Amino acid sequence: MRLVLVILGLVLIFPALPLGRWQAFTLDTAQFAFIATALALSWDLLARTGQLSLAQGAFFGLGAYAAGLSAGVLGTIPALLVGAGVAAASSLLLGAATLRLQGIYFAIATLAFSEVVRTLVLKAGFTGGATGLPVAPAFGGGWALGGYYLAAAVLILSVLTSLWVGHSRLSYAQAATRQGEATARVLGVPVVRVKLVSFLLSSALAGLAGGVYAMKALFLSPYDAFGLGRAVEALVIPIFGGLYTTLGPLLGGLLLVALETWLRLEIQDGYLVIYGLILILAILFMPRGLVGLFRPRAKPAQEEPRA
Amino acid sequence: MLRLRGVSKTFGGLRAVQGVSLEVQPGEILAVIGPNGAGKSTLLNLISGLLSADSGRIEFLGQDLTHAAPEVRAWRGLGRAFQIVQPFPEMSVRENLMVGALYGTPGTSVQAARKVVERVLELSGLAGKAQHPAGELSLLEDKRLELARALATQPKLLLLDEVMAGLRPAEAQDAVRLVRSIRDSGVSVLFIEHLMPVVRALADRVVVLDYGQVIAEGRYAEVAENPKVREAYLGRGA
Numbered sequence: 001m002r003l004v005l006v007i008l009g010l011v012l013i014f015p016a017l018p019l020g021r022w023q024a025f026t027l028d029t030a031q032f033a034f035i036a037t038a039l040a041l042s043w044d045l046l047a048r049t050g051q052l053s054l055a056q057g058a059f060f061g062l063g064a065y066a067a068g069l070s071a072g073v074l075g076t077i078p079a080l081l082v083g084a085g086v087a088a089a090s091s092l093l094l095g096a097a098t099l100r101l102q103g104i105y106f107a108i109a110t111l112a113f114s115e116v117v118r119t120l121v122l123k124a125g126f127t128g129g130a131t132g133l134p135v136a137p138a139f140g141g142g143w144a145l146g147g148y149y150l151a152a153a154v155l156i157l158s159v160l161t162s163l164w165v166g167h168s169r170l171s172y173a174q175a176a177t178r179q180g181e182a183t184a185r186v187l188g189v190p191v192v193r194v195k196l197v198s199f200l201l202s203s204a205l206a207g208l209a210g211g212v213y214a215m216k217a218l219f220l221s222p223y224d225a226f227g228l229g230r231a232v233e234a235l236v237i238p239i240f241g242g243l244y245t246t247l248g249p250l251l252g253g254l255l256l257v258a259l260e261t262w263l264r265l266e267i268q269d270g271y272l273v274i275y276g277l278i279l280i281l282a283i284l285f286m287p288r289g290l291v292g293l294f295r296p297r298a299k300p301a302q303e304e305p306r307a
Numbered sequence: 308m309l310r311l312r313g314v315s316k317t318f319g320g321l322r323a324v325q326g327v328s329l330e331v332q333p334g335e336i337l338a339v340i341g342p343n344g345a346g347k348s349t350l351l352n353l354i355s356g357l358l359s360a361d362s363g364r365i366e367f368l369g370q371d372l373t374h375a376a377p378e379v380r381a382w383r384g385l386g387r388a389f390q391i392v393q394p395f396p397e398m399s400v401r402e403n404l405m406v407g408a409l410y411g412t413p414g415t416s417v418q419a420a421r422k423v424v425e426r427v428l429e430l431s432g433l434a435g436k437a438q439h440p441a442g443e444l445s446l447l448e449d450k451r452l453e454l455a456r457a458l459a460t461q462p463k464l465l466l467l468d469e470v471m472a473g474l475r476p477a478e479a480q481d482a483v484r485l486v487r488s489i490r491d492s493g494v495s496v497l498f499i500e501h502l503m504p505v506v507r508a509l510a511d512r513v514v515v516l517d518y519g520q521v522i523a524e525g526r527y528a529e530v531a532e533n534p535k536v537r538e539a540y541l542g543r544g545a
Contacts, residue, residue, distance in 0.1 A: 169409050169417055176406040179395040186355050187460055188381035188410035 004159060004247050007254070011152050015145055027148050029261050034151040035213045037253025038158040039230070040237035041246070042205035045165060047235070048244050049195045050178030052103070055094065055110035056206050057231035058117045059087040063207025064214040064225045065127055068135035071215065076138045076150070080211040087207025088200050090117075095199040099192060102181070111231075118226035132221040135214045147216050154212050158205050162246040165201070174198060175244070206234075240282055242291025251290050308333050308495060309354070309464055314363030315519075316349055323349040325519040326363070331464060336486070336496040338506045338527075341516035342539055347499045348390065350516065351468050354497070355387040356380045368463070382413050386462025390469040390499070392449040396442030400433055400452055403441045404459040411460020423459055431455035431485065447478055454482075458489065465489060467498035471505050483508050503531075515539065 011034070019026050043056045067083030074082065098109040121127045128134075139146040165171060173194045176184035181191055214220055238244075241252020259278065263271040286292055309331040316324040324346045331337050339347050352358040354365060356377035365373045372380055381387075386407075395403050404427055408420035415423070428434040431451045436444065441452060454470055467486070471479045479502065486509055490496055500506050506513060506527060513530045515523040517539040523530050530536055 169420075172402065172406045172409055175398060175402070176395055176410075179397055180393050182357055182377070183389070183393040183395070184406065184410075185377040186357065186381060186387045187407045187456065188378050188412070189406065190378050190410075 001163075001247075004163070004250060007250060008156055008159060011155060015148055027145075029257065031148055031151040031216055032213075033254050033257035034155040035209050035216070036233055036237065036257050037250060038151075038154045038209040038212075039206055039234045040241075040249040040253045041158040041162045042202045042209065043234040044238040044244065044249050045162060045205070046195075046198045046202040047238065048165075048171070048174040048178060049191075049198045050102070050181070051099065051195060051199070052107045052235070053110045053199075053202070054107050054228075054231045054235075055091075055113050056202075056234040057226055057228060058110075058114040059091060059203040059206035060210035060213070060230055060234075061121070061220075061222070061225035062090055062117060063087045063210030064220055065121060065133065065210075066207070067211030068133050068214040068220050069126070071136050076140075076146075076215065080150075080208055080215075083211030083214075084204045084207040087210065088204040091199045091203030092196070095196050099195045099199065111228075114226060114228070114231060118222050121226065122222040127222075128220075130222065132219055135218050135220060137218060138212070138215040147212075150212050151216065154205075154208050157208070159246055159250060161201060161205060162249070165198075166246055170194065170197070236279065238289075240279065240286075240289055242289030245289075245291050248289050248291040255290070308368055309497065310366040311354070312364045312366075314350075314353055314360045314365060316346075316353055316358060316361055323519050324353060324360075327516070327519070327521055328363075329514050329521065329524070331495050331497050333495055334490065334493070336490055336498070336509050336511050338510035338513045339497065339499050339516060340501075340503075340506055340513060340530075345516040345539075346519035347516055348468060349519075351387070351466050351497075351499060354380075355385055355466055378410075381411050381460055381462075384461075384463030385466065386411065386457040386460045386464070386494075387466040388453045388457040388468060388470050390472065392453045394441035394444070394449060394452055394456075396440070398441055399438050400441050400444070400448075401428065401437040403452060403456050404428065407456045407459035408461070411462070415461075423461060427455045427459045430488070431458070432481075446473055450474065450482070454485070458494075462494060464495045464497060467496060467500075469499050469501060471500060471502055479505055 014030060015027060039056060039060055043053060046053050063083035063086065066086035067079045070082045071079035094113050098106055101109055122129055137147065138150050173189045176189050177191045177194050184191055237252045237256055238249040240256055242248025260275055263275050267274060311327055311329050313326045313328055314324060315326055327350060339350065341347055353360050356375060360373055364371065367383055367385060370383065372383065401424060404424040405420055408423040409415055428437055431454060433451055433455055436448060444452060450470055457465055471482050474482060483505060486496060510527055513527050514521055515530055515536050522535045522539060523533045
């Protein structure tokens with residue numbers, strides 16, 4: 001908790017640090033890191049109910065396109081809200097149809113949804129199709145640090161939502177749903193409602209992150225906004241950092257994006273090979289993620305035969 | 308308070324429960340016994356809503372719950388402890404109980420739930436293990452947690468599925484005392500049990516199932532003398 005606040009404090013004062021000629025580059029990287037981290041935190045919100053979603057990239061893309069299309073008319077903040085709203089509304093549709101599915105079946109359904117959405121955006125006329133969609137910068141580009149603070153705001157909002165859910169009664173229902181759905185129901189947990197609320201929060205934040213991304217990238221293409229890579233990143237970060245926590249995805253997102261950027265600068269060819277190796281080693285040797293390293297818990301349960 | 312009328316459930320060709328009618332009175336401890344495969348656990352699943360009945364009617368406190376979801380039945384006051392313990396393994400004992408306390412009775416505030424949990428921890432003898440991960444308990448503690456979590460939902464009727472199985476006689480005696488004190492606090496109990504001493508010690512009334520049907524009903528002494536019951540337990544022609 002304290003570490004979370006320290007990190008958020010650093011995020012706020014980061015632009016004031018004397019970074020010299022590296023400033024523009026680091027602020028740029030930081031914005032992408034904040035967006036990826038916010039998306040990872042949003043994915044974790046649903047993962048806490050035991051549902052593994054591969055649609056986080058789709059909600060991100062829907063938010064990006066909805067915000068990108070409406071920014072010119074509505075202005076920055078309302079357009080971002082539209083993006084979050086479109087993503088949340090589509091999660092209700094998807095959720096009503098699929099949240100009764102479990103495990104791998106839900107994951108496949110969300111993957112199919114992502115493909116459908118990407119194809120629709122690719123074929124629809126008003127989205128610019130395969131040519132892409134130019135997007136106006138945040139606040140008309142008039143405020144140099146506007147994009148930075150927008151990304152920081154989405155990150156902070158995601159962190160606060162994650163903390164709030166983690167300390168609310170919903171956290172008990174989520175964990176119970178994840179660890180034993182039938183038992184949870186017999187205890188009175190309305191598991192479908194719990195999953196739907198988690199899905200709604202998760203997709204709204206993903207849509208918001210997508211909108212901020214659109215205004216930072218200034219150009220959207222279906223291949224980029226809806227790429228499977230984004231959905232994978234959204235789940236790799238929490239796994240690397242520590243699932244079902246706030247600190248885990250926060251720390252994991254900032255570190256992984258920094259690591260990836262650094263590797264790309266150092267090793268032009270094949271930096272992803274090294275990045276992938278590091279991830280594999282991390283998952284092998286840190287089964288509970290970064291957070292597990294400094295929050296050791298009692299050793300895992302010995303499997304005893306039960307009567 | 309609980310009334311079943313002609314409740315049936317078929318799995319494929321197997322008629323697991325056939326036309327079962329029974330009633331639990333307020334303040335009563337009712338035992339459901341029967342040989343293995345008689346349909347006892349299926350019956351509990353039908354009452355708690357994990358299975359839905361093919362036909363018949365289930366009423367609780369005057370309301371028709373035949374097709375209600377498990378969580379709705381929990382909210383109305385049905386609590387259930389499983390035969391095969393189902394702790395939420397990544398939570399502590401206290402957190403396990405919090406799930407039941409928070410969600411078992413609609414409108415329970417977090418503060419009220421905490422109070423319920425502390426009371427149940429004391430009652431069930433788990434106070435010393437409150438912070439312990441639920442995935443790492445002994446069998447006895449597992450059984451206590453299973454019962455305690457059902458109690459934390461503040462049920463009006465508690466459904467117990469062989470909660471004594473695997474316990475040593477002294478431990479079973481403790482559990483018998485615990486179930487009695489639960490009843491004395493105003494909770495009715497419907498339990499399934501294989502251990503006849505436990506049934507004799509606890510049950511006000513006994514219902515005997517065989518091949519999914521009620522073959523006898525009454526006080527323990529009456530039922531134990533019933534020839535049909537003896538036949539069911541000892542085998543045909545014994």
